[in-house]
Amino acid sequence: MKSAVGFAKNTSWSLIFADFKEITKARLSVSVVFSSIAGYFLGASQIDLVSVALLAFGGYCMVGASNAYNQVIEKDLDVLMNRTKNRPIPSGRMSVNMAMAIAVALTLLGILALYILSPKTAMFGAISIFLYTSVYTPLKTKTPLSVFVGAFPGAIPFMLGWVAATNNFGIEAGTLFMIQFFWQFPHFWALGWMLDEDYKRGGFKMLPTGKKDTGTALQIILYTIWMIVISIMPAFGFTGRLHLSIPAAIIVLLSGLVMLIFAFRLYEKRDNVSARRLMLASVTYITLIQIIYVLDKFGHTLF
Structure with a gap:
C-alpha cells in the first residue's frame, strides 16, 4: 500500500515538473x-x-x-x-x-x-x-x-x-546583440514557414509577406547575409575588446555560408522540408559560432 502511495506521489511530482518545463519552455x-x-x-x-x-x-x-x-x-x-x-x-x-x-x-x-x-x-x-x-x-x-x-x-x-x-554596454555587447538579432529572422521565418497553417488557425501573422512565397524566401536570404557579415566583423578590429582570429572567422564564415545555402534552397523549392532544414541549420549555426567565439578567446592554439 505504501509503495503504491509513494509511486502515486512520484508520478504526481513528475507531472508537475513536466508542466513546469512546458510552461517555461525549458529547451x-x-x-x-x-x-x-x-x-x-x-x-x-x-x-x-x-x-x-x-x-x-x-x-x-x-x-x-x-x-x-x-x-x-x-x-x-x-x-x-x-x-x-x-x-x-x-x-x-x-x-x-x-x-x-x-x-x-x-x-x-x-x-x-x-x-x-x-x-x-x-x-x-x-x-x-x-x-x-x-x-x-x-x-x-x-x-x-x-x-x-x-x-x-x-x-x-x-x-x-x-x-x-x-x-x-558598448560596441562589444552591441555586436553580440546584432549577431543574434539578425539570426532570428531566418530562424523564425523558417519556423513560421513550417507552421504557417497552424499559425493561421490561431490568427498569427508570422511571415513577412503573409505567404510562403519568393518574397518571404528572399528576405530570409538577405537577413542571413547580414547575419554573416555581423558575425565576422570582430575579425577586423571594429568591435573593441571583442576579437575573432582570422582562422576562427573563416570557420564562422563557412558555417554561415552553409546556412545561406539552405536559405537559397528554400527560395528555390519553397516547401516545408527546405524550411525545416534551414531552421535546424540556424540552430546549429548560432550554437556553433558561440562555441567558436569562446574557444577562440580561451584556446587560440585550437585555431
Whole structure:
C-alpha cells in the first residue's frame, strides 16, 4: 500500500515538473542560458562560478517568466493550434492563476539574481520580459512586424552575458546583440514557414509577406547575409575588446555560408522540408559560432 502511495506521489511530482518545463519552455530557456553564458565568457577577464550560476539561474527565470506570461495571454489561441493545444493551460492541467503565480515568482527571482550581478544586467532582463509580453505577444495577431519587435528581446541574451561580466554596454555587447538579432529572422521565418497553417488557425501573422512565397524566401536570404557579415566583423578590429582570429572567422564564415545555402534552397523549392532544414541549420549555426567565439578567446592554439 505504501509503495503504491509513494509511486502515486512520484508520478504526481513528475507531472508537475513536466508542466513546469512546458510552461517555461525549458529547451528554449536552456538555449538562452547557453547564449548568456557564452557572452559572459567572452566579456569576463576572470571566470567567477558564482556569477555564472547567478546568470544561469536569473536567465532561466526571466525566459521562463516570459514564456509563462505568453501562454497566459494566448491561452484561448493555443486551443486552436495543434502544436499548442496540449500545453498546460489549454489542456486544463494548470490554472491561469497558477501560471501567473509561476510567472510572477520567476520574474522576481530572475530580476533579483541578475541585480546581484549588476543593475544593468537586471535592467536588460526586465526590458526583455516587458518587450516580449507587452509588445511582441499582442502584435503577433496584428502584423508580421511582430517578428521584428520580438527580435529585440530575443537578441538580448548573448549580450546580456557580456554586460553581466563587464557591467558595461558598448560596441562589444552591441555586436553580440546584432549577431543574434539578425539570426532570428531566418530562424523564425523558417519556423513560421513550417507552421504557417497552424499559425493561421490561431490568427498569427508570422511571415513577412503573409505567404510562403519568393518574397518571404528572399528576405530570409538577405537577413542571413547580414547575419554573416555581423558575425565576422570582430575579425577586423571594429568591435573593441571583442576579437575573432582570422582562422576562427573563416570557420564562422563557412558555417554561415552553409546556412545561406539552405536559405537559397528554400527560395528555390519553397516547401516545408527546405524550411525545416534551414531552421535546424540556424540552430546549429548560432550554437556553433558561440562555441567558436569562446574557444577562440580561451584556446587560440585550437585555431
